[in-house]
Amino acid sequence: MTLRERVKEAGDKLHGSQLVDSILRPGSPFKQGYSDSPRNRSYVIMNNVLYHLHPVKVKRHGVRLSYTLCLGGISFFLFILLTITGIFLMFYYAPTAENAYQDIQELSTSVAFGSLVRNMHRWGAHLMVLSVFLHMSRVFYHGAYKAPREFNWVVGVILLLLTLLLSFTGYLLPWDQLALWAVTVGTNMASFVPVFGGQVQFLLLGAVAVSADTLLRWYVLHVLFLPFVIVIFMAVHFWRVRKDGGISGPL
């Protein structure tokens, strides 16, 4: 018995086992083999939890890259990338005024791929703000916010706002001069809000000016609160896309 045959036999045994059987859904193409047929094309979507975000069939014009430019999908993908790189960064970072800056420096110099992951997180965040904004513009120019999609536009604007807040709260965390003063300037703008300006600023900063308390507050907002909220709104957003009849158009 050659090695090749043994490997094949072991593979067949594993494939027929109860364990593998229980992991894959009954219709899964991994189970029964994939041959290109309309039925199997449906099974690919139906038997995978991630692909299941999509319906089995979509409008033909919506598949054209020139219609959506993939901007919504890219925004979502960047969010996932930012979550993964962000979790990596959390292992090396403590949100205290004494340690924060030093942690970032050490991350860049003495952690394997630390510098790369930090750069990806930072540039990815800028790209996400950009792609969300462009996605909104695309939706406007297609008139895709019109009935029955009015409410999904509102959810989208909330998502834009949350994206900006996520980016802005992350801006402070390196605790360098750029972070400190950009946030000072940004939150000073909040104090110009009529009537509640002072309160809004105090709520944001946890103090009358940027301080160590602000660092902790923004860290918690950045890694826990805002991602939690944005995921909920994203779920509503994606769900409504399908419930409102899929992608808009054709023009």
Place this chain on the structure above:
Amino acid sequence: MAELPEHLLRRSAEAKAKALGISVDEAMAILKGDAPEPSEPAAAPEPAAPEEPATPAEPATEPEPTAAPVATATAVADPTKATRVVPQEAPVAGPEGARTQRLLTVVRAKAIQQTKPEPQDKVNTWPHLMLIEFAALLAVSAILVIMSVALQAPLLEAANFNATPNPSKAPWYFLGLQELLSYFDPGVAGVSVPLIVGFAALMGVPYIDKNPSNKPSDRKFAVMLFTFFIAGSATLTIIGVLFRGPGFNFTYPWRDGIFFDDLKDWIPLEGH
């Protein structure tokens, strides 16, 4: 048909009693008397059953119900005739009279599911959409990795509350606002208008724009307005990023350099 449990029989007797304005016991008697006979014609009916229907239940008004069960009980061979004779009481039991379906609700044309009168031109998500998405995903990953290898994220010296850099700039997506602030009184036009009114107006777009068409040629005004909004915010942001130097005064980037630390590693800066 199986014998109905006592409590279910009692419940329907109560309903029947309420509907007909008779006592529950009377209704019970009707049910008990009617039910077994048309349903189990072949099986020998209980000895008590044939007598009960004849009791006070519905005396003179409807003579047929009492007659009918007798008819079916005797002439089992002809069930069609029996159904014709017992039109009212049939739903309770008889296999011929029993309806096997009932109307639950009427779904009107504008229901929660959007139904289209004609089929739409659709393609399978796999492979048509998934492949494009996968390609986009790879492209974005590649761009981001290359960008991250080539360009270092800015990290200035440690935060120092006593050294205010000049100029102090907000992140680029707020620089348009900061730019506005240098023109207008902060309380009125600087923040509240763009932020509160801006976001409220943005959210309200679908409720303000009542034009049902999505053809660009039908909505020139909306397109123009939005283009102004984008062009305006882009202009303000670009001025804020590139054309503002110390004291947030106007400078030319090609003359004095760029005063924006996020771009430190992008372009060799001379102004620093």
